[in-house]
Amino acid sequence: MNVVVQQVQCRAGENTREYERMLSARAHRIAERLARRLCGAWTIIRHEASGRPVVVDAHTRRTMPGWSVSISHTEGLVACAMSAAPIGIDVEGVRFPTAGVLRHCFSADERASIRASDTRRASEYASGLWTLKEAYGKLIGLGLRDLALIRACNPAFCRDRGLEVCQMTLRSHGRRYRCSIVHGTAASRHAQHATTAHSTYQSSEDTTEGEQQ
Numbered sequence: 001m002n003v004v005v006q007q008v009q010c011r012a013g014e015n016t017r018e019y020e021r022m023l024s025a026r027a028h029r030i031a032e033r034l035a036r037r038l039c040g041a042w043t044i045i046r047h048e049a050s051g052r053p054v055v056v057d058a059h060t061r062r063t064m065p066g067w068s069v070s071i072s073h074t075e076g077l078v079a080c081a082m083s084a085a086p087i088g089i090d091v092e093g094v095r096f097p098t099a100g101v102l103r104h105c106f107s108a109d110e111r112a113s114i115r116a117s118d119t120r121r122a123s124e125y126a127s128g129l130w131t132l133k134e135a136y137g138k139l140i141g142l143g144l145r146d147l148a149l150i151r152a153c154n155p156a157f158c159r160d161r162g163l164e165v166c167q168m169t170l171r172s173h174g175r176r177y178r179c180s181i182v183h184g185t186a187a188s189r190h191a192q193h194a195t196t197a198h199s200t201y202q203s204s205e206d207t208t209e210g211e212q213q
Contacts, residue, residue, distance in 0.1 A: 001083045001183050002038065004030050005091065007172050010076045023073040028053075031071050031080045038082060039064060052141055055082075068184075070138045076173045085184035088139030090131040094169075094176040096123045097130060105133060105144065107151050124178070128167055129154065131180035139163070139182045158182055 008026055011019045028045060035043040035055050042058045055067040070089045072079045081089035096119065102111055110129060114122045133153045137143045144150055155165045163182050170177040 001081065001085075001087065001181070002034060003079070003081045003089065003181060004034055005077060005079045005170065005179065006030055008073075008076060008078055010173050019075075023075075023078055027071045027073045027078040027080060030078060031069055031082070034080055034082050035067075035069065039067065045069060050141065050143070052138070068139075070135070072134075072138075072179075074177070076175060077170065077177055079179060081181055081183075083183060086139050087184065088135035088137065088182045089179070090134035090138065091170070091177055091179040092127055092131050092134075094123050094127045094178055097126045101130065102126075104147055105130070105150050107154075110154070124169075124176075127178040128180065131178045132158070132165065132167065132182065135180045135182040136163075139184070 006026070008023065031045045031053060032043070035045055039055060043064070044056050044058045045053050046056045047053050053069045053071050055064045055069055056062065057064055066084055067082065068085065068087045069080065069082045070087050072090045074092050076093070077091050079089050079091045081087045097106070097114075102114070106114070106126070106129065110126075114126050117125060132155065133150045134144070136153045136158060137145075137150060140149075142149070155167075158165050162185050164185055166181040166183070168179050170179055
């Protein structure tokens with residue numbers, strides 16, 4: 001498993017749509033650099049109709065089997081994860097979820113725990129759960145389309161399905177972020193190409209600090 005998290009400028013009055021395009025382009029470039037380091041200089045990243053990124057051989061234009069890539073971005077950070085096993089990553093700023101997200105994507109027990117906590121603890125807990133649910137949705141290729149699965153998803157749910165869960169708190173731009181990675185553990189036929197698991201945190205302005213949990 002290889003993970004890169006890179007700091008980017010925060011939105012400072014820019015058009016939201018332009019800023020989102022910048023984040024997407026930056027994340028795409030990071031993913032291609034990571035893919036080329038792991039798979040060779042001829043590798044590119046393309047997106048399926050669903051938006052899911054895939055590793056592609058630039059010569060044949062065919063998807064390279066055995067590799068999984070996942071991309072995430074939020075204001076101030078972009079992230080990419082790549083592995084020879086299925087993988088999903090999500091990063092978000094710590095904040096309290098909207099009423100709609102709570103209602104549709106969190107279980108009744110999770111909603112009760114969030115409402116019973118003080119605002120800071122609730123925001124941390126909810127952000128950790130939300131990024132986990134998004135990462136799992138990316139791993140299975142459905143995003144948030146299967147809300148029953150998303151509501152059921154939590155660390156125990158993932159581990160019961162043979163998946164590894166890594167969650168951390170990141171600090172950048174004076175803000176707190178939650179990052180979740182869900183990683184398949186089944187052996188891949190291309191596992192011999194996988195490198196030792198590591199994470200890289202890159203910053204153009206100040207240090208991005210991570211606390212693994």
